[in-house]
Amino acid sequence: MSTVSNTTEPVDFFTKDKGGRSVARSFGNKVLNVICVGLAFLTLIPLLSIIYLLFHKGLPLLTWSVFTELPPAAGQIGGGFGNAILGTLLMVGIALVIATPFGILSAIYINEYAPASRLSNAVRFVAKLLTGIPSIICGVFAYAVIVLTTGGFSAWAGGFALAILILPTILLTAEQALIGVPKAYREASYGLGGTNFQTIWRIVLPDSLPAMMTGIMLAVARAAGETAPLIFTALFSQFWINSLKEPTASLSVLIYNFSTLPFDHQINMAWTASLVLVLLVTAANISAQVVFRKK
């Protein structure tokens, strides 16, 4: 069987186009490749330089005393920020305890029970708006609602401010996690005579858990790093926590305070605190991924 061809040599169909030019190695193709790879590397640069800077500046002072001692007064050296670490953990914890049930249950309502209703549409719209809310507004709101009514700054107020901050994120990512569960699973459950609740509780929620955890971890990372909401609500404290009704130290406020002082030691402490904050969030992220991975 002979092929009709304009050239005297057999045409290689896999790499050459009709004009005999190499397809993969055409000039436009090469340029686009270079641009894409180059931009990918470029985006890594700020990320890697932040990580490098954190380790370079923060590692020197990273000792166990950081976890066990209290912040040094102005001019002093030594000390640590154990109370700030504890404060951050507590207030992020409070925020999660408040925001997670609201977020997940609302997501279940707007995706499983009444996806097309006006209420669901309103909730989605408002949640998307609120994801852009400046964090200082959360702080001011919590100030009005908790601090003014209870008469004092507290960890509760700080946790509440953070909860408002992360609620929209948790709700929307939970909704996406639920959407990611195949409709076929729900159909099978209903076909077997499952109720709405049984279908959600036994099939949909377990399958959506890894994706939900991603959303919650995003929220944790954001909450742990915010300073503005805490300045109006939890303030700061030089001492260990006695009760959640008192002003409470936090890593973000500590970093803010120390980095503006004219003392070298405090500034170095701020770097170390930044490093600890990043490491804590990373550790939380990794453990959540491990515990909730899809089996």
Next chain:
Amino acid sequence: MTPTLPQPRADFLKVQDFNFYYGKKQALFNVNMEIPERQVTAFIGPSGCGKSTLLRNFNRMNELIDGVRHEGQILLNGRSIYDKKIEVIALRRSIGMVFQKSNPFPKSIYENIVYSMRIAGINGKSVLDETVERSLKGAALWDEVKDRLNESALGLSGGQMQRLCIARAIANRPEVLLMDEPCSALDPIATAKVEDLIHTLKKEFTIVIVTHNMQQATRCSDRTAFFYLGKLIEFDDTQKIFSNPSQKQTEDYITGRFG
């Protein structure tokens, strides 16, 4: 003295003057039919003729879609399935459904089968174990999976998954088994296994199967209903439909002149 089964009813599933609408669009027009007990009834017809729609009405699965409505009656063993006193959940538990694309839960094989029992509140281990063995044997899958009941159902082959779905559907001993093109995603060998299964299952269950494959209808069913554009054109013994149909449209369809 073993009790004898009561005589099988000829109108076990009865459809009366049934009209069905998706919003403004009418999908079924005045359907009347009586489906006999413990036999296999096949629904055939071109795409969009309403056969799956009617099938999904038997266990009221269409109610999961917004904006649907119906007129007329469907009676299961003499009782209307739309009776206000019947809970949809209870109805669905007494009717098993196998879907076109097999949809096992992302759980173990064991948990897939006992799901219908757990949601009914039955959690005793011996009952569940017995159910799993009975259902898997009934679906001709027991020998292949008996050593890996706790492994994920998603690790099975396509044909095995569909047989698992059949086992899951019969676990709670439903009255009727509805099958919506169960073999369309399977290879010929798996299809043959499922068809053999249907022959065995019909001794115990009333089966309604929607199929695009006319040879399958010939092989598997006792009675066949031909649908076209939402109307029931002809409903008779399979032998008669495929050798000597009374309606011209039926004849055109089975000889491949359209559809």
